[in-house]
Amino acid sequence: MELVFSNIAKSFKRGAKDRVVALDDISFSVAEGELVCLLGPSGCGKSTLLKMAAGFEFPDTGSVTADGKPVCKPHPDRGMVFQDYALFPWLTVEENIAFGPEMNGTDRREIRERIRRFITLVGLTGFEKAHPHQLSGGMKQRVGIARMLAMSPKVLLMDEPFGALDAFTRMEMQEELTNLWQAAPFTTVFVTHDVEEAVYLADRIAVMTSRPGKLKTIVPVPLSRPRVRTDHDFVQIRNHVLKQYERTQPSAAEYSI
Template sequence: MEILLDNVTKTFALNNNNGESFKVLDHISFVVKENEFVCLLGPSGCGKSTLLRMVAGLEKADSGVISVDGQEVQGPHPDRPMVFQDYALFPWLTVEKNIAFGLETKGIDPQKQRDEVERCLQLVGLKGFEKAYPHELSGGMKQRVGIARVLALKPRILLMDEPFAALDAFTRMKLQDELITLWRQNRFTVIFVTHDVEEAVYLADRIVVMSCRPGKVKSIVPVPLQRPRRRTEFTFLQIRNLVLKQYTTYDPPVEYAI
């Protein structure tokens, strides 16, 4: 599914009695092609998560248009689920019940629910943890449950809001590889929010670099690297260096120089 953002602007009111407001996003325009993996990269506070929530239909733009395959986004839809940084699991439900939650709300037949949960457990490597509760899982396993829950809906678009930011470096890299495998197998369209330059270069087909306050598209950087990618190869480092120059207002540190 192709996603179009055309001159999207968003302003929030301040919590005071003066009627003041601040602009979060300022005339954002870009296109995400069908089956493309796009990263939104920018500093904290630049409106990345707000923009993702608007694509999901959880927030409304003040002006401009967001459309999917030519249809304007009017609200949430099962084809546009989100994976959150904080896992957003129900602590009183088991792994299998968390994964089945969206299917149950859609009224899917119980046997089909069980079959789909089984499929998704296999996909994310959680077979054998069906009866576990979230508090019994590591951070990486919790995020796998969150990913499995949206995969169970068989979405055509996957929206991910810094899903690996709270994880240790080893787990983060492992889940990055697993995500790319799932994306290549299922060929959904992905918008992935991050503030990690290396993560963006490792994952994305293109990187939308955003500036801060108000958030604007500073540049769009293609990543023409074959997968699997190696973080130490020369071309990877060149692209990382280029993105760093776009991402910051100063030259990158010496260790990033190419």
């Protein structure tokens, strides 16, 4: 499935008359089977863009289309992974994974089969009957990913999925996501504020800046996977991305004493 964001603008109300421009004329597309990272500081509107792709929010002007059809509400074709996991705390791991397939009327045997397959895939065998509060952050997010994959989506939308994890678990999860994605290259939009994460995962990085949220440039990452974070090319691309955030003119506020 191909996602196209065209001329997206959105502003939010602040106070009685004041409006804050959150997203300013953003256009880009994500090709079938491509992994694009939306990178930017908090407040640049990257999560808002992702929610528009999911169908939770809508642009003031412009549109998001999935295979040419405008996105107007959430759909199981577009699976989302949330930063805070959003697992149902009263359901066990397997019940959480079964939720999506149950909603679209998949038959029982097929659901059992998917639970087994995706629990194995994300390495949670033995935790089928555990509740989310008994799992670590990394394990919760594995459930989040398994749950999303179990509804056989066509697009993966990931909203800072590893943002709440410690650095080592995060690297592990990035590696596993890469493996998963290489085995089955889904069209993926991955939101992050971590430059290294973006360079590690993405085919292309959409570099966004804040206030107002703008798409500054798109940086391709033509490196083969698995990527090595200390490689010369990796570091060069990372530095190139970081440079996009250097201020061309020092802001007045920073130097006033």
